[in-house]
Amino acid sequence: MALDLNFILRVLLFPGFSFILTLTLICDWIERKIKARMQNRIGPTYTGPAGFLQPLADVIKLLAKEDIIPIGTQAFLFKFSGLFAASIFMFALLFLPVDGASGVFSWSFEGDLILVLSLITLANFFLFLSGWASNNPYSAIGAARILTQFLGYDIPLFLLALAPAFLAGSLSLSEIASSQLIPFAALAPWAFILFMITLQAELEKDPFDIPHAETEIVGGYETEYSGRRLVFLKLAKDAQIILGAALAVELFLGGPYGPVFFGSSAAWYTIWFMLKLIAVIIVTEYMACVFARFRIDQVVAGNWRILLPLSALSLAAALAIDCWFSCAVR
Amino acid sequence: MMKFPMVKAVFACLLRKPFTRRYPEVKPDLPEGFRGKQIFNINLCIGCGLCSRDCPAKAIEMVEVNGKRYPMFHLDRCIFCYQCEESCPRSAIKSSKIFELASTDKLDLVIKPIKEESVKTETRA
Amino acid sequence: MVVNKVQEILNQIHSKLADFILKVEITRYGRPIVHLKPEANREAIKCLLEAGENAGLVAITGVDAGSSISLLYHVRVSGKVITLKFNLPKETLGIKTISDFLPGADFHEREVADLLGVIFKDHPNPGRLILPDNWPEGLYPLRKEVDEDKLARILNGRENLYTEEIGSAENRMVKIIIGPQHPALIEPEKFTLEVDGEIVRRVKPHIGYVHRGIEKAAEKRTYLQNIYLLERICGICNACHAACFCQTVEELLGLRVPPRAKYLRTVILELNRIHSHMLLLGHMGLEIGFETFFHYMWRDRETVMDIVEMLTGNRVLASYVTIGGVRRDLNYEMIPKIKEGLENLRSKIPFYREVLEKDPTVKMRTRNVGVLTKENALKLCVVGPVARASGIKMDVRRDEPYAAYDEIPFNVITYDEGDTWARLMVRLEEINESINIIEYALDHLPSGPYGVRAPRVVPEGETIGRVEAPRGELFYYIKSNGTAYPERVKMRTPTFANILSFIKIAEGGGIADVPAIFASLDPCFSCMDR
Numbered sequence: 001m002a003l004d005l006n007f008i009l010r011v012l013l014f015p016g017f018s019f020i021l022t023l024t025l026i027c028d029w030i031e032r033k034i035k036a037r038m039q040n041r042i043g044p045t046y047t048g049p050a051g052f053l054q055p056l057a058d059v060i061k062l063l064a065k066e067d068i069i070p071i072g073t074q075a076f077l078f079k080f081s082g083l084f085a086a087s088i089f090m091f092a093l094l095f096l097p098v099d100g101a102s103g104v105f106s107w108s109f110e111g112d113l114i115l116v117l118s119l120i121t122l123a124n125f126f127l128f129l130s131g132w133a134s135n136n137p138y139s140a141i142g143a144a145r146i147l148t149q150f151l152g153y154d155i156p157l158f159l160l161a162l163a164p165a166f167l168a169g170s171l172s173l174s175e176i177a178s179s180q181l182i183p184f185a186a187l188a189p190w191a192f193i194l195f196m197i198t199l200q201a202e203l204e205k206d207p208f209d210i211p212h213a214e215t216e217i218v219g220g221y222e223t224e225y226s227g228r229r230l231v232f233l234k235l236a237k238d239a240q241i242i243l244g245a246a247l248a249v250e251l252f253l254g255g256p257y258g259p260v261f262f263g264s265s266a267a268w269y270t271i272w273f274m275l276k277l278i279a280v281i282i283v284t285e286y287m288a289c290v291f292a293r294f295r296i297d298q299v300v301a302g303n304w305r306i307l308l309p310l311s312a313l314s315l316a317a318a319l320a321i322d323c324w325f326s327c328a329v330r
Numbered sequence: 331m332m333k334f335p336m337v338k339a340v341f342a343c344l345l346r347k348p349f350t351r352r353y354p355e356v357k358p359d360l361p362e363g364f365r366g367k368q369i370f371n372i373n374l375c376i377g378c379g380l381c382s383r384d385c386p387a388k389a390i391e392m393v394e395v396n397g398k399r400y401p402m403f404h405l406d407r408c409i410f411c412y413q414c415e416e417s418c419p420r421s422a423i424k425s426s427k428i429f430e431l432a433s434t435d436k437l438d439l440v441i442k443p444i445k446e447e448s449v450k451t452e453t454r455a
Numbered sequence: 456m457v458v459n460k461v462q463e464i465l466n467q468i469h470s471k472l473a474d475f476i477l478k479v480e481i482t483r484y485g486r487p488i489v490h491l492k493p494e495a496n497r498e499a500i501k502c503l504l505e506a507g508e509n510a511g512l513v514a515i516t517g518v519d520a521g522s523s524i525s526l527l528y529h530v531r532v533s534g535k536v537i538t539l540k541f542n543l544p545k546e547t548l549g550i551k552t553i554s555d556f557l558p559g560a561d562f563h564e565r566e567v568a569d570l571l572g573v574i575f576k577d578h579p580n581p582g583r584l585i586l587p588d589n590w591p592e593g594l595y596p597l598r599k600e601v602d603e604d605k606l607a608r609i610l611n612g613r614e615n616l617y618t619e620e621i622g623s624a625e626n627r628m629v630k631i632i633i634g635p636q637h638p639a640l641i642e643p644e645k646f647t648l649e650v651d652g653e654i655v656r657r658v659k660p661h662i663g664y665v666h667r668g669i670e671k672a673a674e675k676r677t678y679l680q681n682i683y684l685l686e687r688i689c690g691i692c693n694a695c696h697a698a699c700f701c702q703t704v705e706e707l708l709g710l711r712v713p714p715r716a717k718y719l720r721t722v723i724l725e726l727n728r729i730h731s732h733m734l735l736l737g738h739m740g741l742e743i744g745f746e747t748f749f750h751y752m753w754r755d756r757e758t759v760m761d762i763v764e765m766l767t768g769n770r771v772l773a774s775y776v777t778i779g780g781v782r783r784d785l786n787y788e789m790i791p792k793i794k795e796g797l798e799n800l801r802s803k804i805p806f807y808r809e810v811l812e813k814d815p816t817v818k819m820r821t822r823n824v825g826v827l828t829k830e831n832a833l834k835l836c837v838v839g840p841v842a843r844a845s846g847i848k849m850d851v852r853r854d855e856p857y858a859a860y861d862e863i864p865f866n867v868i869t870y871d872e873g874d875t876w877a878r879l880m881v882r883l884e885e886i887n888e889s890i891n892i893i894e895y896a897l898d899h900l901p902s903g904p905y906g907v908r909a910p911r912v913v914p915e916g917e918t919i920g921r922v923e924a925p926r927g928e929l930f931y932y933i934k935s936n937g938t939a940y941p942e943r944v945k946m947r948t949p950t951f952a953n954i955l956s957f958i959k960i961a962e963g964g965g966i967a968d969v970p971a972i973f974a975s976l977d978p979c980f981s982c983m984d985r
Contacts, residue, residue, distance in 0.1 A: 034344075036348070037343065037344050037348065038340045038343050038344050038747065039343070039746065039747050039750040039751070040343045040346065040348055040349045040750060040751065040754055041348050041349060041350050041750060041754075042348045042350045042352075137629055137630075137631055138631075141631075141966075206744055206746075207744070207816055209744055210967075286340065286341075289336075289340050289746070289747045290334060290336045290337055290340050290747065291336075291745070291816045292740070292743045292744050292745035292748075292814070292816040292817050292819075292820055293743060293744025293745070293816075293820070294816065294819065294820075295819070295820065295965065295967040295968070296653070296967060297653070297965070297967075298819055334814060334815070335806065335809040335810050335813055335814060336747065336748075336810060336814060339751070339806065340747060349754045349757075360764075361764055361765040361768075363765075363767075363768045363783065364764065364768050364769075365768035365769050365774075384677075384679055384680065385680075386676065386679075386680040386681075386682075386683035386684060387683075409683065409687075410769070411683045411774045412768075412774070413679065413680075413683065416777075416782065425768070
């Protein structure tokens with residue numbers, strides 16, 4: 001693979017890192033504004049028009065703060081696990097078709113769905129390590145909780161993500177996205193709803209907010225971080241939200257494909273992608289506002305007793321539909 | 331079937347105006363009798379010192395002006411309870427609706443018993 | 456009849472403890488006091504606890520009386536308070552503890568030991584309660600010979616009044632420290648939880664972080680100035696502190712408050728109650744992760760604060776009650792505006808009731824969490840909504856009516872479950888009751904003066920006063936010596952009585968339940984520490 005200009009531009013600018021970073025800021029603003037309106041208050045208002053530049057201001061403020069490394073932490077893990085988590089999430093985003101083709105043209109291959117899901121697990125593991133490496137009982141509890149939660153909810157996530165794969169007949173994200181004449185959310189709505197619930201748990205939003213439950217354990221795994229390293233943890237969080245929502249868009253909502261009215265199709269595909277992404281994020285934020293927080297034992301019980309059997313059933317149902325379709329076609 | 335009463339309420343809130351009062355662009359509408367900054371009418375004062383004696387925070391100091399005793403109010407110690415207004419036999423102390431008293435200069439927070447300044451009421455910008 | 460019940464109890468004591476009784480009197484204010492020899496305290500308390508229903512210890516007051524220290528045990532039996540008085544000469548300051556059969560007396564005894572130097576023999580956990588850990592020995596702040604300058608001189612020389620906790624918990628238990636600065640607490644206190652996995656095994660409280668020495672400060676200010684000092688013990692129940700103090704002083708003065716003032720006092724006290732309960736319900740939402748509920752509840756709390764601002768001139772600190780009545784009158788134009796605000800609130804309550812009763816996530820976090828049985832509640836002498844949620848029907852407004860409560864009809868809300876959910880529902884229903892009380896009071900407001908002039912010098916005497924604050928029963932004891940300054944002011948706040956129940960409930964539960972349990976007890980540490 002030659003290092004030509006096209007490759008560099010696509011990785012660094014669009015739909016690579018710059019695009020992802022800007023998207024995290026935009027999605028953060030949308031989340032905060034929607035949450036505020038649902039709670040009957042105004043959100044960010046003063047920085048920029050309607051507070052649009054508030055997330056950027058937060059990042060700049062954090063970068064200017066002192067970066068403290070407490071005594072007794074595991075130095076290498078403490079310093080770099082946030083960075084690893086953020087970069088793995090962003091790397092996984094490069095496999096998703098944003099403008100009709102994957103991040104780098106030659107990167108999509110058969111099976112990249114499995115790669116993306118494994119990268120999510122790996123990055124979550126680094127988030128756990130970032131809490132574990134801090135010498136603080138609150139971080140230790142937060143890290144243990146994040147491990148319990150994502151290890152549990154990863155399995156239903158895999159099973160539910162395989163349903164569109166079976167319906168599309170391929171394990172490649174671009175293939176799944178492009179083969180959706182009718183979005184899979186309409187064909188297999190039970191899988192979509194269960195996927196959204198599992199996504200809520202993966203993204204650690206209310207009601208699965210436990211790993212960084214403020215009122216019980218101060219900050220969870222983020223407690224000891226400040227300055228630059230906290231920016232990386234926040235970036236990892238935001239990138240995870242975008243990755244999760246983008247997965248939902250690609251797998252169930254038809255990806256970036258939609259009607260092209262005039263001009264270049266790549267630009268229209270990007271616009272449709274962003275609109276669908278924002279819609280998914282608004283729905284997750286709405287679910288976060290409506291519920292209280294579960295306890296960790298209730299989360300674990302809910303996963304192994306309810307969600308796992310249901311996701312296995314949904315996979316079976318998707319297989320049945322697929323068989324029926326192919327039989328009907330033949 | 332489980333009922334989620336919050337679902338409708340949250341959705342309805344999205345369509346409503348936010349409840350936040352946009353201070354400082356919009357000033358609040360204060361009721362009568364609001365306990366703000368004191369207005370001291372030096373013409374009615376007889377120098378009895380009851381306000382200073384009864385002040386729970388020791389915020390009123392009796393000073394000599396032209397041979398007579400008058401109260402000087404230290405607003406940084408004041409708790410705005412207005413016991414002074416109740417104790418005054420001549421009703422020389424009244425409340426106002428001025429509440430924006432923050433300042434970078436401690437001397438701004440003293441109401442001195444001088445004839446010209448006592449009846450001026452200015453709002454801070 | 457009321458007087459007969461008290462007489463009956465006094466006869467019972469007389470018959471059981473005849474040798475130890477020095478005097479049985481009913482003071483000119485109508486309060487029964489039994490003077491006994493110090494050896495008989497355990498027998499006397501046991502006798503009182505069996506004499507009626509819902510019996511419990513209200514407070515233990517210590518008064519420095521020159522060459523001796525008087526210990527007064529105030530015990531509540533069937534809704535009335537009977538005081539037992541013991542005189543301990545300063546050379547032999549020992550008395551037997553009662554906290555082995557009455558665990559609720561634990562903190563009361565430790566506080567008297569801290570501040571006055573009385574030794575309680577065989578106390579299960581002796582140690583400093585209110586004062587910091589390395590406070591100099593032999594310096595008892597509430598004694599008369601210790602004045603402010605002496606305290607300032609001694610304290611200025613010491614740099615650090617707090618020792619560090621050295622030592623770890625046994626084997627594999629992790630020590631989680633909640634506080635002093637923690638997002639779950641509104642005010643600073645330290646609770647050390649020893650946790651085994653996710654189960655809490657032991658809770659050790661360290662309180663006294665917000666101790667400001669208000670009881671001592673009240674001895675240096677006149678009665679009129681003391682109203683404002685005591686109001687600022689707690690921000691949320693400020694009108695209750697002022698009302699209780701004024702009631703007690705009026706009893707000492709023999710002053711009768713005009714009926715209009717009584718009704719207006721009722722209005723401000725009930726507004727305080729609504730405010731406090733709404734604040735707590737919103738805070739509870741925050742503790743269980745339900746931010747939206749918190750924002751909605753506090754949005755509606757603004758209505759109450761606007762009403763208080765219209766009535767008194769300030770949103771939170773009312774400064775409305777004074778000795779002899781209230782400080783300003785209610786205009787007739789205010790009444791429709793107050794009623795409109797209350798109607799607005801009343802229309803929101805069915806929504807909140809539905810959320811608390813039907814929302815599955817709230818149910819999962821609060822039902823059967825932190826159960827306090829009725830028996831434990833009585834032994835720990837808890838008060839207020841915590842007691843009412845465990846099935847104990849105890850309310851000072853019903854047992855010993857003050858202000859206008861003997862003329863206004865209302866219900867005392869009790870629930871039997873004793874869990875966190877019951878404590879929240881009691882408070883929600885009490886908001887409803889308070890709205891009804893205020894509307895009744897406004898509809899039946901008598902005309903007349905809104906206050907009488909009170910003399911500044913209070914004749915000699917000692918008496919008590921009780922008020923139902925939002926968190927429970929608030930108790931004041933005032934001893935006057937014929938000057939314009941009080942001799943001793945003692946306040947026992949409801950959180951001081953309730954905090955022991957937190958230890959009992961939290962041990963054995965999960966650590967994720969601790970913030971929810973804590974918030975449901977409605978702790979107000981500035982009240983507790985004074």
